[in-house]
Amino acid sequence: MANVKIVTDSSAQLSEEEINNLGITVVPLSVMIDETVYVDGETITREDFVKKMLTADNLPKTSQPPVGKFVDAFNRLGEDGSPVLCICMMEGLSGTVNAAKQAGTLSSSNVTVIDSGNIDRGLAFQVIKAGQMALEGNSIDEILSELEKVKVHTKMFMGVMTLDNIVKGGRLHPFVGAVTNLLNIKIILSVYNGDLKIKSKLRGMKSMKKYCFNALDKLKQDESLSSVAISYVNSTDFISELADQVKQSFSDIPFLYRVTSPVVSTHAGEGAFALYYLENY
Structure with a gap:
């Protein structure tokens, strides 16, 4: 057979x-940016998509x-x-x-x-x-x-730095988004029952860093991981630092560090990232 x-x-x-x-x-x-349709991985790279998304007049539409x-x-x-x-x-x-x-x-x-x-x-x-x-x-x-x-045995958390794309996509009221951005609120999302849900709300970048590095410290104590990855929308100093720490901490297991797909970039927005890991079972 x-x-x-x-x-x-x-x-x-x-x-x-x-x-x-x-x-x-x-x-x-497929993804449409300012009336031009691109095919993911065929007529546009992930890196080029992010560049266009960050300078586009309107939020890209994915299909x-x-x-x-x-x-x-x-x-x-x-x-x-x-x-x-x-x-x-x-x-x-x-x-x-x-x-x-x-x-x-x-x-x-x-x-x-x-x-x-x-x-x-x-x-x-x-x-x-x-x-x-x-x-x-x-x-x-x-x-x-x-x-x-x-x-x-798949675990993840995603850091969302700005709610601009979520507001533009109609998933959040503009007033709530404006207040959240004004207060410099960062969001941690995780997968629950097959959907992305808010796990934590953090005030400022300092709190985001503390959350991520505390989570990483806990992971270091877990000897049962088989794979780890960081996906991101656009590279920032913080994401690079986090990736370096992950790579050093888990040098004996596969680690993938790469720009995420257009559909995730569109929903998550500028500066977003996600840490994924698979536990041994």
């Missing part, structure tokens, strides 16, 4: 090496891949009889998983689509495990069972 083929969307924080070595198919999202792109990918991958497993970013941030599910019903292949309940590197942890297990010849049911464990 042919091996399971793994598909994900371009919000997954994967290195080119991981994509190639594990045979992952990535379906790209899930067309259903037809998923159908084409599913049909091609399943042409030899291979079952297809598609792992998408959380539904709370994008309709991508719904587009993939619709495509699964239209495809001639045997397709299973799941909501990872996570984003960025948190999504990637599941995709990587699925890719490894697929290469080993495991079934979709076996892979899905293992991904439930990966979900439980």
Whole structure:
């Protein structure tokens, strides 16, 4: 029987090496900046997107891949009889998983689509495990069972420095956003039950640094981590410092430090970052 083929969307924080070595198919999202549409990873890099976002007249608009792109990918991958497993970013941030599910019903292949309940590197942890297990010849049911464990042992927190993009996107009342920015409030978000929720509100950059380095000190005492990553919108001195500390503290496990995807950048805004880690289990 042919091996399971793994598909994900371009919000997954994967290195080119991981994509190639594990045979992952990535379906790209699109983004529109000031009436110009770009395809994530094809007609615009993540770095160029951030530059354009920070100088754009309006907040960029992101959109899930067309259903037809998923159908084409599913049909091609399943042409030899291979079952297809598609792992998408959380539904709370994008309709991508719904587009993939619709495509699964239209495809001639045997397709299973799941909501990872996570984003960025948190999504990637599941995709990587699925890719490894697929290469080993495991079934979709076996892979899905293992991904439930990966979900439980994936931890993250995201630091949001300004609420400007959240206000522009209509997720927060302008008055609340203005007051929050005036008071220099920073937000810590985390994933709860497949959605991003506020974990903490901090007053000023000093409090943000204290929170992050205290969290890092606690992580240093945890010898059960298998992977760690920092994703960011645009590099700042603080994020670079945090990355250096993480790299030094966990030099014996994989560490990925990279610009996040356009969909996360659009929602999180300038200066935002996220720390992800996967516990051994």
